[in-house]
Amino acid sequence: MDELELLKKDWKKQEEGLPKLSYDQIYRMILKKSSSMIKWIFIISIVEFILWVSIDIIIRLSGKYEEIEVLGLEGFSLVSTILSYSILLYFIVRFYQNYRNIQTTDSPAVLMKNILNTRRTVKQYVWVNISFLALTTLIIIIYMVFYTDVYTQQSTDEHIPIYLIITTSVIVLAIFIGLLALLYRVIYGILTRRLKKNYKELQKLEV
Amino acid sequence: MNKELEHSFVTNLEQNQNIVHKVCRIYTNDAESHNDLFQEITIQLWKAYPKFRGDSKFSTWMYRVSLNTAITLYRKSKRSIKTTDFDSLDFKIKTEEYDDEVEQQLKLMYTAVKQLNDIEKALVFLYLEDKSYKEIAETMGISEVNARVKMNRVKTKLKKILNP
Numbered sequence: 103m104d105e106l107e108l109l110k111k112d113w114k115k116q117e118e119g120l121p122k123l124s125y126d127q128i129y130r131m132i133l134k135k136s137s138s139m140i141k142w143i144f145i146i147s148i149v150e151f152i153l154w155v156s157i158d159i160i161i162r163l164s165g166k167y168e169e170i171e172v173l174g175l176e177g178f179s180l181v182s183t184i185l186s187y188s189i190l191l192y193f194i195v196r197f198y199q200n201y202r203n204i205q206t207t208d209s210p211a212v213l214m215k216n217i218l219n220t221r222r223t224v225k226q227y228v229w230v231n232i233s234f235l236a237l238t239t240l241i242i243i244i245y246m247v248f249y250t251d252v253y254t255q256q257s258t259d260e261h262i263p264i265y266l267i268i269t270t271s272v273i274v275l276a277i278f279i280g281l282l283a284l285l286y287r288v289i290y291g292i293l294t295r296r297l298k299k300n301y302k303e304l305q306k307l308e309v
Numbered sequence: 310m311n312k313e314l315e316h317s318f319v320t321n322l323e324q325n326q327n328i329v330h331k332v333c334r335i336y337t338n339d340a341e342s343h344n345d346l347f348q349e350i351t352i353q354l355w356k357a358y359p360k361f362r363g364d365s366k367f368s369t370w371m372y373r374v375s376l377n378t379a380i381t382l383y384r385k386s387k388r389s390i391k392t393t394d395f396d397s398l399d400f401k402i403k404t405e406e407y408d409d410e411v412e413q414q415l416k417l418m419y420t421a422v423k424q425l426n427d428i429e430k431a432l433v434f435l436y437l438e439d440k441s442y443k444e445i446a447e448t449m450g451i452s453e454v455n456a457r458v459k460m461n462r463v464k465t466k467l468k469k470i471l472n473p
Contacts, residue, residue: 105471106436106464108411109418113437120330123347128319128326131351138349138382206374206382207357209450210431213377296427300380303428304451306459 139297140204143217146293147197147224151190154231158186170242173250182238189234193227214301221294228286236279243271318358321367322351328371329354335422335434336379350378372435372448380427421470429463436460 161167170179200220206213246252247268257264322329329350333343354374361370422433428449435445446456 105414105418106433106467108414109422110437110439112415116331116334117327120327120334121343123323123326125319125323128322128351129315131348132315132319132355134348134352136349136352136356137384138353138378139384140382142384205357205360206353206377207360207370208377209373209448210377210380210428211450213450214381217381297381300427303426304449306455 140217143221143293144201146289147201147220150224150228151194151197154228155190173246173252175242175245178241178245182234186231186234189227189230193223193230197223197227211301211304214297214304217297218294218301221290225286225290232279232282236275239275240272243268243275314359318355322354322371325368325371328368329375331438332375332379332434335430336383336427338423346379346383349383350375353378353382369448372438376431376434376448380431417471418467421467424470425463425466429459429466432456432460432463 167179197220200216200223203216204213204220205216208216247264253264253267256262256267329347330343332350333346337343337346354371357374361367422430425433431449432445435448440448442453442456442460445460446453449456451459
């Protein structure tokens with residue numbers, strides 16, 4: 103292509119018009135803080151971990167766990183607590199390992215892959231958490247229906263059929279999880295849209 | 310020790326700053342964004358510098374970190390980028406060296422390059438820097454075949470932009 107060759111010739115001449123920074127100007131630059139995407143991904147990921155742990159702490163402080171224990175679910179409560187903190191620990195370790203793999207000296211392909219992996223770890227953590235939340239709540243609802251008279255009691259007290267209470271509980275749970283998932287997709291999308299696009303572009307044709 | 314490292318880094322960068330400026334030219338459209346990107350690339354280079362072992366040339370190593378910053382790490386400013394923004398800050402074509410037709414062609418070419426996506430810009434940049442396909446492939450982390458195919462596509466795309 104002639105035009106590109108022409109451009110190549112002119113490209114060398116462009117060097118004359120480039121800015122020239124002095125030693126001091128460059129030195130001052132290295133003292134400044136970075137505002138790179140990696141930093142943002144790190145901060146947002148940490149916030150996400152903190153957010154999920156706070157939800158757990160809030161539920162504990164509000165006394166919901168005690169209510170469950172009163173119902174005879176002490177064992178279940180203990181197991182689910184251990185499980186949820188093991189999940190947290192596992193994901194934090196994986197997140198840290200992935201984060202440490204991010205090196206700007208790698209090729210763009212490897213760098214983008216590593217950043218996306220790091221984000222994926224946090225994404226997986228959030229999904230595991232949402233599923234875990236849904237599952238434990240469902241188990242508690244089922245337990246309450248079959249092994250306690252909480253719902254039966256409520257049904258008689260408020261003159262509402264029992265199936266309606268159960269259906270409502272499940273619908274509320276579904277809406278809550280749906281909203282959470284939607285919100286998460288939006289945040290995740292904004293954060294990695296450009297990165298994903300570039301990664302795909304670079305990998306096209308690669309087997 | 311740290312002072313020594315700082316000194317060797319700043320000296321190296323001062324001597325090779327053209328590479329960073331050229332990356333900034335390809336990826337930004339005004340002086341402010343140019344300086345912004347230059348600043349971020351400098352920080353990323355500095356952060357990676359302790360791991361620079363000198364097994365490759367400083368300049369080769371700079372291409373990677375600079376392109377990585379431009380493609381992946383740098384968050385573009387919100388200001389919209391339109392072709393009309395290409396003002397005198399941009400590529401300066403020396404009129405006295407070319408006839409009108411060539412000059413016009415060059416202007417169009419630079420404008421067309423600005424319309425390419427992030428990856429394509431990187432390929433064109435390395436091509437203009439006279440890098441072989443092997444070097445382009447290595448710098449970008451893709452296969453040589455992929456680099457060739459992609460470069461051909463870029464050429465076709467540029468042709469399309471120039472002759473719509």
